[in-house]
Amino acid sequence: xxxxxxxxxxxxxxxxxxxxxxxxxxxxxxxxxxxxxxxxxxxxxxxxxxxxxxxxxxxxxxxxxxxxxxxxxxxxxxxxxxxxxxxxxxxxxxxxxxxxxxxxxxxxxxxxxxxxxxxxxxxxxxxxxxxxxxxxxxxxxxxxxxxxxxxxxxxxxxxxxxxxxxxxxxxxxxxxxxxxxxxxxxxxxxxxxxxxxxxxxxxxxxxxxxxxxxxxxxxxxxxxxxxxxxxxxxxxxxxxxxxxxxxxxxxxxxxxxxxxxxxxxxxxxxxxxxxxxxxxxxxxxxxxxxxxxxxxxxxxxxxxxxxxxxxxxxxxxxxxxxxxxxxxxxxxxxxxxxxxxxxxxxxxxxxxxxxxxxxxxxxxxxxxxxxxxxxxxxxxxxxxxxxxx
Amino acid sequence: xxxxxxxxxxxxxxxxxxxxxxxxxxxxxxxxxxxxxxxxxxxxxxxxxxxxxxxxxxxxxxxxxxxxxxxxxxxxxxxxxxxxxxxxxxxxxxxxxxxxxxxxxxxxxxxxxxxxxxxxxxxxxxxxxxxxxxxxxxxxxxxxxxxxxxxxxxxxxxxxxxxxxxxxxxxxxxxxxxxxxxxxxxxxxxxxxxxxxxxxxxxxxxxxxxxxxxxxxxxxxxxxxxxxxxxxxxxxxxxxxxxxxxxxxxxxxxxxxxxxxxxxxxxxxxxxxxxxxxxxxxxxxxxxxxxxxxxxxxxxxxxxxxxxxxxxxxxxxxxxxxxxxxxxxxxxxxxxxxxxxxxxxxxxxxxxxxxxxxxxxxxxxxxxxxxxxxxxxxxxxxxxxxxxxxxxxxxxxxxxxxxxxxxxxxxxxxxxxxxxxxxxxxxxxxxxxxxxxxxxxxx
Numbered sequence: 001x002x003x004x005x006x007x008x009x010x011x012x013x014x015x016x017x018x019x020x021x022x023x024x025x026x027x028x029x030x031x032x033x034x035x036x037x038x039x040x041x042x043x044x045x046x047x048x049x050x051x052x053x054x055x056x057x058x059x060x061x062x063x064x065x066x067x068x069x070x071x072x073x074x075x076x077x078x079x080x081x082x083x084x085x086x087x088x089x090x091x092x093x094x095x096x097x098x099x100x101x102x103x104x105x106x107x108x109x110x111x112x113x114x115x116x117x118x119x120x121x122x123x124x125x126x127x128x129x130x131x132x133x134x135x136x137x138x139x140x141x142x143x144x145x146x147x148x149x150x151x152x153x154x155x156x157x158x159x160x161x162x163x164x165x166x167x168x169x170x171x172x173x174x175x176x177x178x179x180x181x182x183x184x185x186x187x188x189x190x191x192x193x194x195x196x197x198x199x200x201x202x203x204x205x206x207x208x209x210x211x212x213x214x215x216x217x218x219x220x221x222x223x224x225x226x227x228x229x230x231x232x233x234x235x236x237x238x239x240x241x242x243x244x245x246x247x248x249x250x251x252x253x254x255x256x257x258x259x260x261x262x263x264x265x266x267x268x269x270x271x272x273x274x275x276x277x278x279x280x281x282x283x284x285x286x287x288x289x290x291x292x293x294x295x296x297x298x299x300x301x302x303x304x305x306x307x308x309x310x311x312x313x314x315x316x317x318x319x320x321x322x323x324x325x326x327x328x329x330x331x332x333x334x335x336x337x338x339x340x341x342x343x344x345x346x347x348x349x350x351x352x353x354x355x356x357x358x359x360x361x362x363x364x365x366x367x368x369x370x371x372x373x374x375x376x377x378x379x380x381x382x383x384x385x386x387x388x389x
Numbered sequence: 390x391x392x393x394x395x396x397x398x399x400x401x402x403x404x405x406x407x408x409x410x411x412x413x414x415x416x417x418x419x420x421x422x423x424x425x426x427x428x429x430x431x432x433x434x435x436x437x438x439x440x441x442x443x444x445x446x447x448x449x450x451x452x453x454x455x456x457x458x459x460x461x462x463x464x465x466x467x468x469x470x471x472x473x474x475x476x477x478x479x480x481x482x483x484x485x486x487x488x489x490x491x492x493x494x495x496x497x498x499x500x501x502x503x504x505x506x507x508x509x510x511x512x513x514x515x516x517x518x519x520x521x522x523x524x525x526x527x528x529x530x531x532x533x534x535x536x537x538x539x540x541x542x543x544x545x546x547x548x549x550x551x552x553x554x555x556x557x558x559x560x561x562x563x564x565x566x567x568x569x570x571x572x573x574x575x576x577x578x579x580x581x582x583x584x585x586x587x588x589x590x591x592x593x594x595x596x597x598x599x600x601x602x603x604x605x606x607x608x609x610x611x612x613x614x615x616x617x618x619x620x621x622x623x624x625x626x627x628x629x630x631x632x633x634x635x636x637x638x639x640x641x642x643x644x645x646x647x648x649x650x651x652x653x654x655x656x657x658x659x660x661x662x663x664x665x666x667x668x669x670x671x672x673x674x675x676x677x678x679x680x681x682x683x684x685x686x687x688x689x690x691x692x693x694x695x696x697x698x699x700x701x702x703x704x705x706x707x708x709x710x711x712x713x714x715x716x717x718x719x720x721x722x723x724x725x726x727x728x729x730x731x732x733x734x735x736x737x738x739x740x741x742x743x744x745x746x747x748x749x750x751x752x753x754x755x756x757x758x759x760x761x762x763x764x765x766x767x768x769x770x771x772x773x774x775x776x777x778x779x780x781x782x783x784x785x786x787x788x789x790x791x792x793x794x795x796x797x798x799x800x801x802x803x804x805x806x807x808x809x810x811x812x813x814x815x816x817x818x819x820x821x822x823x824x825x826x827x828x829x830x831x832x
Contacts, residue, residue: 159597
């Protein structure tokens with residue numbers, strides 16, 4: 001093994017010098033980029049409760065623990081299994097802890113009947129989950145990468161989403177939650193990088209949720225598991241280890257269908273979700289530095305279906321400008337939906353064309369990732385176009 | 390020997406770099422092998438030193454280069470022949486007269502209802518229908534279950550609902566999509582469902598119910614219920630990926646589910662010869678490690694016995710069972726299909742006449758002197774009258790309220806749905822002449 005590795009590195013002496021997108025970002029324009037430098041993460045216990053949604057908990061002096069995103073997911077799953085005897089967690093390789101460690105320790109703690117491996121079949125996993133939920137159980141299934149959710153598309157779109165409607169509410173699969181690691185990771189290529197949320201956003205009956213941080217992941221996942229509708233929960237895999245917060249150890253939920261205004265502003269509304277929030281945070285820093293006097297409002301959509309039209313529309317009515325960014329390709333992406341809805345509601349308020357900063361309309365590429373992504377500079381440029389129009 | 394030969398060939402033809410990689414991989418093989426085995430360099434055969442490595446056991450190998458060809462065709466289990474005579478009295482389930490009457494009457498009721506609703510569709514009074522002709526004996530599976538067992542169907546399994554007490558009114562209301570349809574008029578005819586009768590609502594996509602039934606069975610096992618699930622599908626649906634997924638998951642996760650395949654020879658126009666090359670569906674069950682049986686699908690008692698035994702295996706041993714019932718689809722696939730376009734009418738008539746599941750059970754009844762021509766005539770007349778009465782009542786009812794278009798997408802109306810519902814209401818107010826509000830109940 002060692003000699004094989006040596007032989008390979010001898011063939012490619014430059015391999016270790018290649019800069020993949022996941023490696024440390026350079027500071028441009030004095031801006032420390034990425035989640036590691038984000039001011040949005042709650043790094044001390046008091047900060048953890050500094051949002052209207054969590055403020056009520058701080059009064060009871062609740063503990064927090066430093067967790068990264070996979071640990072927060074693990075904590076949420078552990079609470080879900082503890083508080084609901086009918087809850088199970090399953091998928092490919094979840095039993096030993098999962099390829100991203102999100103399920104570690106759960107099989108040992110809750111037993112192999114409740115936390116188990118399945119054969120390698122995404123349509124089977126989704127169908128099995130639909131069946132469990134159809135008889136009133138809580139099925140928390142994992143698809144190893146969001147890129148591999150497509151074999152389950154039929155079960156999710158034709159079955160899970162329509163189960164309540166088609167039976168006249170005699171049956172439902174409200175207890176169903178599908179978790180899937182999604183989005184770019186620096187070197188994931190075609191099939192370890194995709195953001196397939198828009199495919200599902202076109203499907204009435206499903207809810208689609210994506211968190212930006214450990215606190216958000218725990219609260220939104222618990223809400224998704226307990227919501228009485230089937231939910232697909234996309235976890236930005238690049239944040240599993242990179243995003244670290246002081247997370248309340250107690251059982252708490254964050255509301256589905258509600259966006260969160262992360263930064264108040266007056267001149268341009270900037271909307272995103274998942275890991276894109278940190279890129280937008282940096283783009284806003286750059287914009288406010290380079291275009292003195294402007295102030296940007298940053299909104300994390302959090303729930304993609306059904307999304308919070310009211311919060312976004314209210315913001316755009318105030319600012320008159322909108323930039324929306326996501327990693328997924330532009331054409332028919334979530335940005336298109338947000339754009340046309342805002343246009344319908346804010347036609348008289350808009351002072352510039354709505355800017356969409358997205359992945360290009362290509363498959364997700366390997367070596368071109370940095371050029372593909374809606375990076376800080378692309379988001380900054382869109383903000384600039386919007387305010388200078 | 391083979392490995393050495395391969396090495397010799399490889400070292401002759403490979404480039405230097407390839408040869409190095411080959412050496413590395415061979416070395417890797419040896420490293421992993423030495424942990425559990427001793428390699429005899431002269432013969433290259435491995436001898437196991439521990440019992441923990443069964444794959445090295447010598448009896449797992451052979452020197453014969455032999456491909457497995459088609460194995461002996463599985464025989465279909467039969468209890469009574471086409472004259473209704475029980476071949477081996479030990480296999481007669483000996484149900485009481487009332488129980489056999491319930492089965493027979495259910496079959497006749499379904500057959501009669503099928504005939505009328507088929508014609509009703511032909512007259513354009515309902516949009517669609519699918520009959521059960523030739524597959525009525527499957528009601529034997531219903532008789533072998535407990536009412537707590539959860540059923541997942543494909544679409545040609547109304548016999549299950551008939552047996553469990555779904556009323557003629559309930560069937561007809563669904564087909565007419567009126568305000569009494571439990572599905573609120575949202576799905577096509579014959580997409581029945583009943584919470585009361587533990588019959589999950591039918592959906593059109595084929596095979597999707599197969600992994601679902603495995604999951605539901607796992608849930609029943611977890612909650613300690615004395616129940617299993619039963620999942621119906623046709624031999625055509627068994628070609629879907631969901632069949633593979635469902636059977637494999639049920640086997641590995643030990644779900645108490647009975648997979649029940651109705652092999653009626655056709656998937657719409659596709660004969661089973663174009664559907665698979667193996668020995669039907671049953672031969673596949675064995676490959677998944679599932680206890681499997683093939684039965685005569687026109688023999689209600691073969692179906693009854695097999696399902697009863699399968700239920701016992703499923704619940705007591707906590708594992709899946711596969712039943713393949715061989716039958717023949719006498720009717721057209723649906724009202725949208727004319728089967729004379731792809732199969733001989735004479736063949737169909739012969740099958741209907743000489744191997745008819747309803748006639749077979751009737752002969753059984755007659756042999757016991759439990760049924761007469763008078764009873765037959767009276768019962769058929771009664772059912773016909775009941776179906777027609779349901780029909781005229783169902784047809785007079787209004788369609789469900791328009792608001793039901795938007796409800797049940799989610800547990801609660803989402804803001805976008807509230808807005809869209811309002812939009813439709815305003816349109817209807819604006820252009821009342823373009824909408825037939827009178828056809829719907831008002832709330």
